[in-house]
Amino acid sequence: MPKITFLEHDGTAHTVEAEIGSTVMETALRNDIGGIVAECGGSCTCATCLVHVDEKWSPAVGPPSSEEEDMLDSAFEVKPTSRLSCQIKVTDALDGLVVHTPSYQGR
Amino acid sequence: MSETIKTDVLIIGAGPVGLFAVFELGLLDIKAHLVDILDKIGGQCAELYPEKPIYDVPGIPYVTGIGLTEALLAQIKPFKPTFHLNEMVMTIENVGDPLFRVSTDQGKVFEVKAVVIAAGGGSFQPKRPPINGIEPYENKSVHYAVRKMENFRGKRLIVVGGGDSALDWTLNLQPLAKRLTLVHRRDEFRGAPDSVNKMRALVASGGMDLKIGQVTELEGADGQLTAASVKGKETVERIECDALLPFFGLTMKLGPVADWGLKMADELIPADTGTFETNIPGIFAIGDINTYPGKLKLILSGFHEAALMAQKAHHYVHPDKRLVFQYTTSSTSLQKKLGVA
Numbered sequence: 266m267p268k269i270t271f272l273e274h275d276g277t278a279h280t281v282e283a284e285i286g287s288t289v290m291e292t293a294l295r296n297d298i299g300g301i302v303a304e305c306g307g308s309c310t311c312a313t314c315l316v317h318v319d320e321k322w323s324p325a326v327g328p329p330s331s332e333e334e335d336m337l338d339s340a341f342e343v344k345p346t347s348r349l350s351c352q353i354k355v356t357d358a359l360d361g362l363v364v365h366t367p368s369y370q371g372r
Numbered sequence: 373m374s375e376t377i378k379t380d381v382l383i384i385g386a387g388p389v390g391l392f393a394v395f396e397l398g399l400l401d402i403k404a405h406l407v408d409i410l411d412k413i414g415g416q417c418a419e420l421y422p423e424k425p426i427y428d429v430p431g432i433p434y435v436t437g438i439g440l441t442e443a444l445l446a447q448i449k450p451f452k453p454t455f456h457l458n459e460m461v462m463t464i465e466n467v468g469d470p471l472f473r474v475s476t477d478q479g480k481v482f483e484v485k486a487v488v489i490a491a492g493g494g495s496f497q498p499k500r501p502p503i504n505g506i507e508p509y510e511n512k513s514v515h516y517a518v519r520k521m522e523n524f525r526g527k528r529l530i531v532v533g534g535g536d537s538a539l540d541w542t543l544n545l546q547p548l549a550k551r552l553t554l555v556h557r558r559d560e561f562r563g564a565p566d567s568v569n570k571m572r573a574l575v576a577s578g579g580m581d582l583k584i585g586q587v588t589e590l591e592g593a594d595g596q597l598t599a600a601s602v603k604g605k606e607t608v609e610r611i612e613c614d615a616l617l618p619f620f621g622l623t624m625k626l627g628p629v630a631d632w633g634l635k636m637a638d639e640l641i642p643a644d645t646g647t648f649e650t651n652i653p654g655i656f657a658i659g660d661i662n663t664y665p666g667k668l669k670l671i672l673s674g675f676h677e678a679a680l681m682a683q684k685a686h687h688y689v690h691p692d693k694r695l696v697f698q699y700t701t702s703s704t705s706l707q708k709k710l711g712v713a
Binding site for chain 2: 304305308310311312313334337338340341368369371
């Protein structure tokens with residue numbers, strides 16, 4: 266199974282296994298990763314599962330869809346590599362992915 | 373103080389479960405009013421996923437959040453529920469046996485024989501931007517909602533956001549304001565195209581300013597803003613202002629529920645699985661806000677809970693009437709209530 270590393274804002278690192286076909290958000294919730302709220306449960310309607318994709322990994326993860334880009338307007342401290350983790354599907358190509366979780370998701 | 377509204381039951385939350393509670397109570401001749409903090413009916417279905425499909429409502433293979441809300445409204449129409457939108461219940465006082473006095477943040481007071489909490493994840497409240505030191509300005513010169521436009525006449529305003537709320541208030545307040553600046557993180561707006569065009573025309577004619585960036589710093593004293601810093605791609609710009617209005621959408625917070633004297637468990641209300649009554653007799657909790665062994669946060673579970681709640685609520689509302697269980701398929705009396713017999 267691919268591995269994903271979540272880096273919390275305080276530097277805590279969690280490397281966990283992720284199921285192919287699940288999302289990065291679901292992987293975070295299953296593993297009790299701090300900083301991911303996911304209020305809407307993965308509908309791309311709340312912007313509380315924001316992650317900053319590590320710059321090295323940003324090209325592999327790709328840009329947000331226009332629907333997701335709209336939703337990013339409701340997130341804070343959005344960077345060029347920011348994504349909603351419910352919209353990133355885990356694939357073999359993302360084995361080793363590193364994402365940073367923010368200190369604040371708006372609640 | 374406004375007049376006290378006397379009715380049988382007050383339902384807190386107008387999401388799918390609160391709406392279905394109207395139906396189950398109505399069949400037992402129990403009248404209900406509903407209070408919801410949102411400006412629309414439907415709760416999370418309306419706010420979080422109006423257009424998203426729901427696949428697990430029994431008997432309905434596919435329905436959107438809006439579709440389910442509309443269907444429930446049609447189903448409860450015979451019972452003529454009264455809605456109080458844009459309002460938040462602040463306090464519940466036990467004043468009788470049982471009789472509850474419930475008051476809202478808009479100064480309304482209800483007197484009811486039972487209270488049904490169907491508040492889902494709590495109340496939807498505006499997201500607060502993470503700007504250092506914003507707290508002392510909140511509700512003084514930082515506002516997450518506009519209650520009275522007149523309060524902003526002649527002032528220098530900064531509106532933040534890119535959706536319909538930000539654009540609507542930009543267009544509504546621009547004629548009143550001394551100067552209005554709209555701040556958004558990108559030069560694209562998800563709001564209604566017509567509003568975007570109007571805003572762009574105002575910027576072009578010099579009637580307002582548009583800055584692309586994020587508000588990073590506030591200046592002022594005693595809750596009164598004097599300026600805000602907007603960080604763009606390469607520069608930081610200081611903009612003088614009297615008020616800041618951030619519109620970043622809503623988030624669910626438990627809100628005043630925690631202050632009602634109810635036993636709570638991890639921001640949820642434990643409920644009896646036979647009646648969905650809380651630890652306070654006459655106060656019920658149904659839907660996502662309750663917890664019990666095996667609880668699943670599903671709309672269908674909330675519907676079941678509403679039906680059982682109504683049976684117990686009947687004891688409080690009509691203590692002298694014997695409750696006979698009936699089916700809508702065969703009972704003429706129920707069919708009359710539904711207006712189909």
